[in-house]
Amino acid sequence: MRVATFNILHGRSTVDGEVRLDRFADAVRDLDADVLALQEVDRDQPRSHGADLTVIAADVMDAPHHRFAAILHGEPGLWTAVTGDQQPAAASYGIALLSRYPVREWRVLQLPTLRRRAPVRWPGTRWPTLVRDEPRAALAAVVEAPEGLVTVVGTHLTFIPGWNVRQLRHLVAQTRTLPRPLVLMGDLNLEGDRPQRATGLRPVVVADTYPVAHPERQLDHVLVDGALHPVRPGRAVDTGLSDHRALVVDLTTL
Numbered sequence: 001m002r003v004a005t006f007n008i009l010h011g012r013s014t015v016d017g018e019v020r021l022d023r024f025a026d027a028v029r030d031l032d033a034d035v036l037a038l039q040e041v042d043r044d045q046p047r048s049h050g051a052d053l054t055v056i057a058a059d060v061m062d063a064p065h066h067r068f069a070a071i072l073h074g075e076p077g078l079w080t081a082v083t084g085d086q087q088p089a090a091a092s093y094g095i096a097l098l099s100r101y102p103v104r105e106w107r108v109l110q111l112p113t114l115r116r117r118a119p120v121r122w123p124g125t126r127w128p129t130l131v132r133d134e135p136r137a138a139l140a141a142v143v144e145a146p147e148g149l150v151t152v153v154g155t156h157l158t159f160i161p162g163w164n165v166r167q168l169r170h171l172v173a174q175t176r177t178l179p180r181p182l183v184l185m186g187d188l189n190l191e192g193d194r195p196q197r198a199t200g201l202r203p204v205v206v207a208d209t210y211p212v213a214h215p216e217r218q219l220d221h222v223l224v225d226g227a228l229h230p231v232r233p234g235r236a237v238d239t240g241l242s243d244h245r246a247l248v249v250d251l252t253t254l
Contacts, residue, residue, distance in 0.1 A: 001101075001145045004033035005154065005185040005220055006239070006246035010042040010093070011053055013241040014212060019048045020241075021056060027239035029060045031248055035143060036061060036098045037154025039187045040242075043068060044091040054096040066098040069108050069139050095186075097139040097154040104142040104149070109174045111136040111167040114160055133158045138171050138186075142179055147253040150228070151178040155186040164189045165198045172199045181226030181253065187244065191217050201225050205234030209245040212238055220247050227253050 011024040028036070038057060042048040054068040070092035113135050119128035138155035153175055157164040168188060175182060188195050196203050201223035208215035215236065222234065234249030 001034050001147060001150065001252070002032060002248065002250045003035045003152065003183055003185060003222060004031045004246055004248040005037040005039075005187070005222060006031065007039040007156065007187040007220060007242060007244040008053065009040050009242040009244070010045065010048050011241060014243050015240075021049060021051055023241055024053065025056055025060045027241055028057045030239065031061075031237065031246055033061060033248065034100045034145070035141075035152050035183075036063070037139075037152070037185050038096040038098070039154075039156035040093070041068060041096045042093055043070070045093065046091075054098070057096070058098050061098060061100065063098040063100050065101070065103040065141070066096065067106055067139055067141070068094060068096045069137050070094040071135050071137055095137065095139055095154060095156050097141055097152065099141055099143050099152070101146075102144040104144055107140040109138040109140055109153075109171060111138065111155070111157070112163070112170055114158070114163050120160060131160070133160055133163070136167055140175060140178060149179045151175065151180065151182040153182065153184045155184070155188070157186070157188045157190070159189045165194070168195060168198050172201070181224060181228040183222065183224050183228065183251070185222040185247070187219055188221050189219055190221070191219065195221050195223055199223065204228070204230045204251065205236075205247050205249045207234065207236035207245075207247065209236050209247060210243065212243050212245055215245055220244055222247055222249055224251070229254075
């Protein structure tokens, strides 16, 4: 079973600053994932040509089982938070999880969000800036894979230090009753082995993913719990779009 996680930056390339739907489709096709977690996904946004990026990805990877979880609706600068399973008809932005294999159960898992502004010091700056975070969530699917039932969770954690660890631990606690083995993947906004130390889950890909051209940090991760092992070393892939590289790994229960 090939799994992949990819923060797509709503399909935009940092090389030319453009969103090209054909380039996005080619990137997803080339990953050739059986289960794919996407972050920073647009639906009906003018900046991504009004497209439903989840549906485009599902079509090209032949994934009839997919879900989009809206985190915000409206357009940039006019965002409104979305809660629970609500999927607004208006333009929206969030995360997606797609599977070629049948899905027995879907869950949208809400994560704790800091309700006040917090100081964040961005790389290359001397002083912190007060920022307000967006809501955060995860999508979980119990997948009927060739290896048997596998729970796959995709998420995008906050960039606010400390809160991303709290969200990750909360997410692991929320998934304790779901079938094992489990794969947890996404843009965790945590570097190196911090996700493993925070959760006890095993990393199956070690590769820098950010920034895309010359990656120096691993912010994106694939973690497992239970009898899943990489068939071969996973890899970080420059797809030609986004500011992150995608992570891809083939897993087996053998």
